[in-house]
Amino acid sequence: MILFFSASGNTRYIASLLAEALDDECLDLNERIRTHDYSPVCSEKPFVICTPVYVCEMPRFLHEYIKRLPFRGNRNVYYIFTSGGYAGIAGTLARSMTRKKDMIYKGHAEIKMPTNHIVSDAYPPTEPDECRKRIAEAEKRIPDIAETIMSGGKLRARYVFLFEKLIILPFNPIWVRYKQPSKDFYTTDKCVGCGKCSRLCPVNNIVMENKRPVWQAPCAHCMACILNCPFEAIEYGNITQKKDKYNIKKYVK
Numbered sequence: 001m002i003l004f005f006s007a008s009g010n011t012r013y014i015a016s017l018l019a020e021a022l023d024d025e026c027l028d029l030n031e032r033i034r035t036h037d038y039s040p041v042c043s044e045k046p047f048v049i050c051t052p053v054y055v056c057e058m059p060r061f062l063h064e065y066i067k068r069l070p071f072r073g074n075r076n077v078y079y080i081f082t083s084g085g086y087a088g089i090a091g092t093l094a095r096s097m098t099r100k101k102d103m104i105y106k107g108h109a110e111i112k113m114p115t116n117h118i119v120s121d122a123y124p125p126t127e128p129d130e131c132r133k134r135i136a137e138a139e140k141r142i143p144d145i146a147e148t149i150m151s152g153g154k155l156r157a158r159y160v161f162l163f164e165k166l167i168i169l170p171f172n173p174i175w176v177r178y179k180q181p182s183k184d185f186y187t188t189d190k191c192v193g194c195g196k197c198s199r200l201c202p203v204n205n206i207v208m209e210n211k212r213p214v215w216q217a218p219c220a221h222c223m224a225c226i227l228n229c230p231f232e233a234i235e236y237g238n239i240t241q242k243k244d245k246y247n248i249k250k251y252v253k
């Protein structure tokens with residue numbers, strides 16, 4: 001079973017390609033996370049958890065969800081991380097969590113995709129040509145990854161140095177706490193009050209008031225709201241007005 005969370009479609013796309021290659025089912029975790037649905041997931045085939053990387057780790061809300069989620073059937077777990085190019089210590093933390101759940105960590109793959117963190121100037125947006133290139137290269141990796149999983153082998157990714165762990169472990173919570181305010185999100189007059197942003201928010205952070213979204217805290221900065229708005233009516237401070245609202249739907253069917 002392939003489980004995934006995706007805000008702007010990169011991870012959803014990779015999960016769907018893997019599901020096809022493995023002839024396995026795909027489960028979108030967004031609704032389950034939103035509704036605190038902890039009903040067990042059951043599979044005879046290995047579990048493959050596909051997730052974006054946020055600040056060098058798996059998103060915290062997803063980590064907390066997987067930690068509590070009961071897994072039945074197969075005991076093997078693979079992770080697939082999509083990122084803008086640096087997955088940090090995501091694999092290290094996933095391995096530790098998997099072992100604590102008494103399951104077998106079968107390794108992970110890191111897949112470079114277009115960057116979706118458009119509200120931060122720390123990550124420059126990926127240019128359209130580069131988006132196409134990264135997506136095409138990611139597609140080419142799927143058969144090998146699928147074959148390793150099907151044969152019960154171990155996925156191997158790059159070595160994580162001790163200094164990375166020492167820097168990222170304290171850095172992530174500080175960044176999440178101080179660099180992810182939601183107060184800068186707002187809608188322009190293109191907003192029709194459809195509420196899609198509110199329905200997509202994995203941490204239930206957006207409430208509709210007078211047919212307009214209002215962002216509360218704490219925000220995961222996942223970008224699901226701003227990058228899925230059908231009218232591109234959401235902006236963030238003065239950072240996003242001139243930036244493309246990336247969504248993989250602009251590149252693949």
Ligand SMILES: Cc1cc2nc3c(=O)[nH]c(=O)nc-3n(C[C@H](O)[C@H](O)[C@H](O)COP(=O)(O)O)c2cc1C
Nearest residue numbers: 006007008009010011052053055056084085086116
């Ligand atoms: C809050 C946030 C933090 C991110 N941090 C990183 C990071 O540390 N390293 C990196 O390479 N990409 C980072 N990214 C980029 C995403 O991991 C990448 O674009 C991912 O493929 C998005 O997946 P999705 O389209 O399935 O949501 C970050 C994105 C967000 C929204």
